[in-house]
Amino acid sequence: MSELTDLYQEVILDHGKRPRNFGPLPDATHHAEGLNPLCGDHLDVQARVADGAIREVHFTGTGCAISRASASVMTGLVKGKRPEEVEAMFQVFHALVTEGPGAAPDLEALGKLAVFGGVHEFPTRVKCASLAWHTLRAALKGDAATSTE
Amino acid sequence: MRPRRHGGPARRDLHVLPALARPGRGGGPLAADLRLRGRAGGDGAPRAPAGPRPRAGGRPAARRPQAPGGGVSGLPTSARPPAAPPLAAAPPPGPAAGAAPPPLDVARLRADFPALHQEVHGRLLVYLDNAATTQKPRAVIDAVARYYERDNANVHRGVHALSERATKAFEGARRTVARFLSADPREVIFVRGATEAVNLVAQTFGRQRVGPGDEVVVTTLEHHSNIVPWQLLCAEKGARVVPAPIDDAGDLDLAALEGLLGPRVRLLAVTQVSNALGTVTPLAEVIALARARGIPVLVDGAQGMPHLGADVGAMGADFYVWSGHKVYGPTGIGVLWGRREHLLAMPPWQGGGDMIRSVTFEKTTFNELPYKFEAGTPHIAGAIGLAAALDYLSAVGLPAVAAHEASLLAQAEEALRALPDVRLVGTPRRRAGALSFLMGDVHPHDLATIVDRQGVAIRAGHHCAQPLMKRLGVPATSRASFALYNTSADVEALVRALHAARKIFS
Numbered sequence: 001m002s003e004l005t006d007l008y009q010e011v012i013l014d015h016g017k018r019p020r021n022f023g024p025l026p027d028a029t030h031h032a033e034g035l036n037p038l039c040g041d042h043l044d045v046q047a048r049v050a051d052g053a054i055r056e057v058h059f060t061g062t063g064c065a066i067s068r069a070s071a072s073v074m075t076g077l078v079k080g081k082r083p084e085e086v087e088a089m090f091q092v093f094h095a096l097v098t099e100g101p102g103a104a105p106d107l108e109a110l111g112k113l114a115v116f117g118g119v120h121e122f123p124t125r126v127k128c129a130s131l132a133w134h135t136l137r138a139a140l141k142g143d144a145a146t147s148t149e
Numbered sequence: 150m151r152p153r154r155h156g157g158p159a160r161r162d163l164h165v166l167p168a169l170a171r172p173g174r175g176g177g178p179l180a181a182d183l184r185l186r187g188r189a190g191g192d193g194a195p196r197a198p199a200g201p202r203p204r205a206g207g208r209p210a211a212r213r214p215q216a217p218g219g220g221v222s223g224l225p226t227s228a229r230p231p232a233a234p235p236l237a238a239a240p241p242p243g244p245a246a247g248a249a250p251p252p253l254d255v256a257r258l259r260a261d262f263p264a265l266h267q268e269v270h271g272r273l274l275v276y277l278d279n280a281a282t283t284q285k286p287r288a289v290i291d292a293v294a295r296y297y298e299r300d301n302a303n304v305h306r307g308v309h310a311l312s313e314r315a316t317k318a319f320e321g322a323r324r325t326v327a328r329f330l331s332a333d334p335r336e337v338i339f340v341r342g343a344t345e346a347v348n349l350v351a352q353t354f355g356r357q358r359v360g361p362g363d364e365v366v367v368t369t370l371e372h373h374s375n376i377v378p379w380q381l382l383c384a385e386k387g388a389r390v391v392p393a394p395i396d397d398a399g400d401l402d403l404a405a406l407e408g409l410l411g412p413r414v415r416l417l418a419v420t421q422v423s424n425a426l427g428t429v430t431p432l433a434e435v436i437a438l439a440r441a442r443g444i445p446v447l448v449d450g451a452q453g454m455p456h457l458g459a460d461v462g463a464m465g466a467d468f469y470v471w472s473g474h475k476v477y478g479p480t481g482i483g484v485l486w487g488r489r490e491h492l493l494a495m496p497p498w499q500g501g502g503d504m505i506r507s508v509t510f511e512k513t514t515f516n517e518l519p520y521k522f523e524a525g526t527p528h529i530a531g532a533i534g535l536a537a538a539l540d541y542l543s544a545v546g547l548p549a550v551a552a553h554e555a556s557l558l559a560q561a562e563e564a565l566r567a568l569p570d571v572r573l574v575g576t577p578r579r580r581a582g583a584l585s586f587l588m589g590d591v592h593p594h595d596l597a598t599i600v601d602r603q604g605v606a607i608r609a610g611h612h613c614a615q616p617l618m619k620r621l622g623v624p625a626t627s628r629a630s631f632a633l634y635n636t637s638a639d640v641e642a643l644v645r646a647l648h649a650a651r652k653i654f655s
Binding site: 041 | 593594
């Protein structure tokens with residue numbers, strides 16, 4: 001059970017139930033659709049970019065607690081960041097969810113992302129945790145759709 | 150065969166047939182030989198506890214382990230899995246009409262399935278993902294191993310002893326399958342599975358018959374594998390796939406289906422049992438509607454075969470497809486049964502060895518049935534393993550299996566209904582194999598992860614039936630699906646695991 005409570009930490013349950021920045025972003029400049037064909041998770045991530053930085057990110061769609069929480073936390077963290085900073089955050093996050101906290105030594109830099117440290121114990125859930133990030137990266141690159149497959 | 154539809158006789162036939170004799174059964178003498186060496190050799194109990202041992206016995210009907218708790222072979226009680234409950238269970242409700250078959254001695258049968266006896270996350274495995282694939286009995290594992298250990302050779306060509314044995318076993322497997330379906334062995338085509346079988350029919354029969362403006366009707370219950378091959382065909386031909394609707398309970402809307410069977414319809418593709426909801430479709434009625442209009446019918450038996458079996462003659466369909474691994478057999482082997490006149494008229498699907506009679510660069514003549522559709526070296530071990538699985542199932546007795554599973558489904562339905570935050574998805578008139586549900590606002594994926602940590606394997610997702618999920622207005626469901634070795638204790642474990650999930654999300 002301890003691994004389960006590592007996975008479903010309070011912060012994740014909270015963001016899963018009450019996701020922040022959930023809903024359409026009317027003046028979005030970028031958006032992409034993300035699909036996890038395995039479980040049917042489906043996110044639409046919308047971003048407003050101005051002067052080279054992300055001003056706002058929203059998301060809509062359906063998914064499990066992990067994918068919703070990940071999207072919710074992400075939308076808060078990337079605000080004000082430049083795309084290359086988002087990319088760097090994603091790399092740290094990716095190492096965290098695939099290999100665990102040991103692979104992301106700079107826990108300070110992780111900030112709130114640290115709550116996803118339990119995901120690596122559940123290989124089938126890595127895609128749930130990373131879907132929002134993949135989708136945001138696709139949006140910033142100008143791809144309309146992405147998939148975890 | 151739809152034993153419950155037509156009552157007992159058809160089913161009894163099935164079990165009498167193999168017992169009469171196994172004329173020309175390829176593996177006969179060999180199997181007997183192996184039995185002497187491998188099995189009855191004295192220390193049977195530790196290595197091969199009990200089990201109907203259909204293959205070894207060769208006369209399943211005579212050895213049906215129907216005597217509850219008793220007469221069959223000496224499984225030491227110690228070998229029983231700890232959680233196996235006494236399977237007194239309530240008599241199965243509803244579906245099993247006629248004389249109820251005696252209850253299964255599930256505790257003893259479980260001993261035949263090595264994979265069931267393991268711990269997962271520190272708990273004894275509770276395997277409720279049987280609609281995805283079933284575990285394999287020792288008889289199947291041994292048959293495959295035996296083939297590779299002793300008889301491995303290519304079939305149909307070699308004149309040496311091993312090739313002769315391999316060919317005999319492979320063709321014997323075909324006859325076993327044919328007998329199980331009450332079919333002619335020449336109408337039994339070995340393929341990789343139900344998916345490949347549907348594709349084969351779409352790309353041969355379908356391509357011959359479907360043209361611009363034509364229609365292929367599929368039902369909303371179908372698995373993607375009985376939708377996408379028809380979409381590919383229709384896209385190529387300028388035809389269209391027309392979905393036949395279901396009602397909110399997850400049953401086919403027969404009146405609507407009838408309305409769709411117009412003059413442009415070239416084929417109706419329908420499942421025997423829904424993999425997502427467990428709905429048993431009223432095949433007799435459906436097929437009658439189509440045949441009255443001269444529309445050929447392909448039945449997807451992937452989910453029906455393990456629970457209902459099939460008598461293709463009585464069924465009246467044109468094609469019946471299924472996968473071996475859902476019927477306790479190996480993966481990578483499945484069966485296309487087709488009416489002889491269709492198979493003869495259909496062009497070959499894949500070209501290669503074994504499917505030809507003679508080849509020159511000017512002209513190739515194709516082999517006779519069933520080899521015309523079996524290009525290349527077949528999955529010999531798979532076919533042999535599949536025959537062992539069917540023998541096993543025959544020996545246990547499909548009616549008894551069906552009754553047992555029906556009683557577990559009824560128990561599971563009742564237990565889930567008693568949970569205030571659980572909603573069953575699909576409440577069909579008749580159910581086999583599986584049930585789908587949702588719990589509160591917990592996503593099925595989260596639920597499956599949590600119950601897995603309690604040792605309970607269920608499936609979450611869209612079950613490769615996205616149009617069905619859309620129709621029901623849910624992105625995904627959790628699905629528990631049952632096999633002959635599941636027990637009341639498994640249902641109780643599922644319910645306990647659901648309580649654990651609720652705790653986390655409350």
